[in-house]
Amino acid sequence: MKNVLIVDDAAFMRMSIKMTLQKHGFNVVGEADNGKVAVEKYLELRPDLVTMDITMPEMTGIEALKEIVKNDPQANVIMVSAMGQEMLVKEAIISGAKSFVVKPFTEDTLIKVLDKFK
Amino acid sequence: MSMNYSGDSLLGMFLFETTQLLEQLEESILNTEHTSSFTQEDINEIFRIMHTIKGSAAMMQYHNVSKLAHALEDLFDYLRSEENVEIDYSALTDLVFANVDFINEQIGKIEEGATEDDDATELINANRDFLAKIKNEDKGQSSSGEANASGNGKAGDGLQAEKNANFKYSYKATIYFSEGCEMENIRAFGIINNLEEVAGDIKHIPEDLMASEAAEEIKSSGFRFVFNSNCTYVDIHQLLMQTIFLKELELEQVDTSGEAKSDSKTLEANQSQASNVEKNQEATMASDVKKGQEDTTRQKQAQRQRPNLTHQSIISVPVEKLDKLMDLMGEFVISEAMVTQNPDLVGLELPNFEKSALQLKKITKELQEVVMSIRMVPLSATFNKMKRIVRDMGKKLDKEVTLTILGEETEVDKNIIEHISDPLMHLVRNALDHGLETKEDRIKAGKPAVGNIKLEAKNVGSDVLIIVQDDGKGINKDSIIRKAKEKGLLKRPVESMSDKDIFNLILLPGFSTNENVTEYSGRGVGMDVVTKGIEAIGGSVSIDSIEHVGTAFTMKIPLTLAIVDGMNVSVGESIYTIPTMNIKEFFKPVLEDIIIDPDKNEMVIVRGECYPILRLHNAFKVDTDVTDFEDGIFIIVKHDQHTICLFVDRLIGQQQIVVKALPEYILRSKRVKGLAGCTLLGDGSISLIIDVSGLNDLL
Numbered sequence: 040m041k042n043v044l045i046v047d048d049a050a051f052m053r054m055s056i057k058m059t060l061q062k063h064g065f066n067v068v069g070e071a072d073n074g075k076v077a078v079e080k081y082l083e084l085r086p087d088l089v090t091m092d093i094t095m096p097e098m099t100g101i102e103a104l105k106e107i108v109k110n111d112p113q114a115n116v117i118m119v120s121a122m123g124q125e126m127l128v129k130e131a132i133i134s135g136a137k138s139f140v141v142k143p144f145t146e147d148t149l150i151k152v153l154d155k156f157k
Numbered sequence: 158m159s160m161n162y163s164g165d166s167l168l169g170m171f172l173f174e175t176t177q178l179l180e181q182l183e184e185s186i187l188n189t190e191h192t193s194s195f196t197q198e199d200i201n202e203i204f205r206i207m208h209t210i211k212g213s214a215a216m217m218q219y220h221n222v223s224k225l226a227h228a229l230e231d232l233f234d235y236l237r238s239e240e241n242v243e244i245d246y247s248a249l250t251d252l253v254f255a256n257v258d259f260i261n262e263q264i265g266k267i268e269e270g271a272t273e274d275d276d277a278t279e280l281i282n283a284n285r286d287f288l289a290k291i292k293n294e295d296k297g298q299s300s301s302g303e304a305n306a307s308g309n310g311k312a313g314d315g316l317q318a319e320k321n322a323n324f325k326y327s328y329k330a331t332i333y334f335s336e337g338c339e340m341e342n343i344r345a346f347g348i349i350n351n352l353e354e355v356a357g358d359i360k361h362i363p364e365d366l367m368a369s370e371a372a373e374e375i376k377s378s379g380f381r382f383v384f385n386s387n388c389t390y391v392d393i394h395q396l397l398m399q400t401i402f403l404k405e406l407e408l409e410q411v412d413t414s415g416e417a418k419s420d421s422k423t424l425e426a427n428q429s430q431a432s433n434v435e436k437n438q439e440a441t442m443a444s445d446v447k448k449g450q451e452d453t454t455r456q457k458q459a460q461r462q463r464p465n466l467t468h469q470s471i472i473s474v475p476v477e478k479l480d481k482l483m484d485l486m487g488e489f490v491i492s493e494a495m496v497t498q499n500p501d502l503v504g505l506e507l508p509n510f511e512k513s514a515l516q517l518k519k520i521t522k523e524l525q526e527v528v529m530s531i532r533m534v535p536l537s538a539t540f541n542k543m544k545r546i547v548r549d550m551g552k553k554l555d556k557e558v559t560l561t562i563l564g565e566e567t568e569v570d571k572n573i574i575e576h577i578s579d580p581l582m583h584l585v586r587n588a589l590d591h592g593l594e595t596k597e598d599r600i601k602a603g604k605p606a607v608g609n610i611k612l613e614a615k616n617v618g619s620d621v622l623i624i625v626q627d628d629g630k631g632i633n634k635d636s637i638i639r640k641a642k643e644k645g646l647l648k649r650p651v652e653s654m655s656d657k658d659i660f661n662l663i664l665l666p667g668f669s670t671n672e673n674v675t676e677y678s679g680r681g682v683g684m685d686v687v688t689k690g691i692e693a694i695g696g697s698v699s700i701d702s703i704e705h706v707g708t709a710f711t712m713k714i715p716l717t718l719a720i721v722d723g724m725n726v727s728v729g730e731s732i733y734t735i736p737t738m739n740i741k742e743f744f745k746p747v748l749e750d751i752i753i754d755p756d757k758n759e760m761v762i763v764r765g766e767c768y769p770i771l772r773l774h775n776a777f778k779v780d781t782d783v784t785d786f787e788d789g790i791f792i793i794v795k796h797d798q799h800t801i802c803l804f805v806d807r808l809i810g811q812q813q814i815v816v817k818a819l820p821e822y823i824l825r826s827k828r829v830k831g832l833a834g835c836t837l838l839g840d841g842s843i844s845l846i847i848d849v850s851g852l853n854d855l856l
Contacts, residue, residue, distance in 0.1 A: 051170045052212060055167055143218075
């Protein structure tokens with residue numbers, strides 16, 4: 040079972056991603072509500088997968104992604120973006136994000152992406 | 158719903174979080190009002206909040222709310238990217254508030270079971286117009302992204318692989334993405350980004366992946382690209398097949414002459430344009446990264462100023478569960494008393510049992526305190542709502558007002574908060590509308606033009622006082638008396654009334670001193686709404702006022718409703734419980750101190766003060782042998798300004814009691830005055846809880 044770290048500043052999004060993941064046999068090992076905590080948790084938990092929101096206080100998802108990839112170039116980070124964030128997603132991909140989903144996404148969409156890393 | 162399982166808890170979370178975010182937003186805007194400007198931090202915060210609401214609402218299929226949040230997000234995105242934009246601060250805050258109100262209204266409707274949100278086109282357009290307006294005024298600086306997009310002409314609709322001696326093979330590929338994956342252009346960019354590790358001379362259509370129409374083009378005609386590589390067809394195929402959301406892949410190897418083996422339909426790509434695009438893209442990316450860096454430094458600066466917000470790990474629990482917990486706690490307290498004070502134990506010497514019982518009692522008390530504290534909520538949220546009311550009303554009435562809030566950290570039971578919100582709002586509106594004078598009148602009276610309203614909360618014993626104080630014109634006693642006479646509300650001779658008694662006339666049903674009914678207060682309902690609301694939770698309201706100086710309304714409310722300390726007393730066969738907080742003292746009566754007036758009213762003198770005596774056995778019509786004062790005991794109880802001396806048979810003891818409402822059938826048949834409820838005692842008998850505030854009427 041793959042271990043996943045969910046990063047999002049919105050508790051609603053964390054909950055909704057968590058429910059989807061648990062339903063599909065992923066193991067949610069941790070949650071973080073900003074980039075800074077995300078980096079700390081990543082280093083501590085070493086999850087197989089990270090879902091990373093982009094717009095967050097303290098440290099954005101992009102900065103956190105860069106930090107994580109710096110420490111673990113093999114990190115599987117999936118960006119969770121919103122419409123209109125094309126530029127940021129592009130930057131994320133350049134910085135080593137493995138893929139992304141766009142809010143609002145369906146259960147299928149999310150699982151399709153994450154299944155690639157199962 | 159896109160996530161259609163366990164929808165309830167998700168919906169609950171959505172409503173909860175959105176409400177919280179809106180409150181946070183409202184609060185930060187109100188905090189900006191004294192400087193009349195937004196800091197970068199504020200703008201970022203509003204942007205983030207709208208971004209979150211946009212995403213969550215879209216997930217929950219509330220598309221109108223999502224679109225509205227998106228429009229406001231766009232506006233603040235522009236504000237945070239462009240420095241020195243001239244904005245009409247007041248108009249912008251009004252606009253944001255209008256957005257907040259709309260979303261709040263939708264949240265309310267959804268909470269009540271609405272499945273769809275209302276159309277928000279009007280507001281969305283207002284947001285867009287505002288953005289368009291500031292963009293116009295800010296024409297000097299043009300946004301870099303748009304400049305790039307417009308710089309690209311229509312791309313050619315064919316591709317040709319270049320010859321390159323460094324690579325063995327050339328490929329041509331078309332990829333279709335599955336529907337609904339979104340941002341196809343960025344997914345295409347991801348493919349190219351991956352491909353660059355093993356390939357070179359990559360060219361693609363659409364050429365500019367960041368152009369606004371790129372995603373649409375890929376959706377309709379696929380993403381087409383050519384490249385050179387040393388990898389074999391199988392390897393390349395395998396690599397491309399890993400693409401997430403891949404619906405269809407067409408991959409062909411072309412020979413180095415540039416001709417596709419099977420396909421001859423190729424057009425020359427416009428080389429100069431292609432390189433142009435690349436340059437533009439680089440520029441965009443560079444500026445994007447730079448913008449990101451600027452954002453971080455701005456954010457860091459903001460962090461330093463931000464007050465220390467400690468992140469506790471918090472879970473949200475439905476209030477019903479807390480209510481249930483509280484009920485059970487009540488039962489637990491009763492059961493504990495039933496065990497430790499069990500009649501079977503009378504006369505037994507059980508040292509070990511006593512020890513354990515003592516421990517049980519201690520733990521019960523601790524447990525109860527914890528359960529209570531879980532339910533305690535600071536008043537700050539309720540108080541902060543008043544900021545908005547003061548702001549809006551002040552604007553409408555053209556009165557400048559400073560709202561001072563003190564003791565907002567004071568905590569009261571969640572159920573009580575719900576009851577005081579409306580009375581408090583009423584009092585604040587009243588203070589603004591009737592209390593404070595107009596600017597001109599204030600200046601004439603030699604007061605500062607800006608009025609003051611103070612909202613204060615403090616703990617006093619087991620009560621909380623909430624005070625709404627203004628420095629307005631105060632209450633004119635004569636006009637109150639006149640009005641009370643007109644309405645037939647005056648029951649006692651004016652001479653015998655204290656100032657407080659006169660002010661309290663305002664609180665009677667059907668009283669309203671202001672002749673002008675305004676939009677905000679004095680809608681005929683009057684101040685008795687406040688009294689009723691507060692009395693419903695066992696509190697009281699009092700008024701202090703000095704003419705021309707100001708008025709203060711004080712609401713006294715209990716910290717919690719359910720469990721109180723009480724003193725059990727007996728009258729005949731019955732047991733009554735008096736809330737300890739009302740008891741001033743008790744003593745054996747001394748006959749010399751008792752006076753009987755010509756109307757046969759009994760009174761007692763205690764240290765020079767004279768109090769009326771209420772015989773409980775008379776008041777509640779109970780048979781008892783103890784009718785002589787010498788045989789019983791006096792208890793002085795106080796509620797508000799009223800002090801009464803109760804006469805009971807004997808004291809039983811003090812204990813914590815769980816307040817239970819009187820059964821429906823009793824309430825239905827007869828309104829019982831002077832009783833607040835009942836409780837179960839340790840030996841299983843029932844005790845009636847005395848409502849001290851209601852005793853006056855029994856005298």
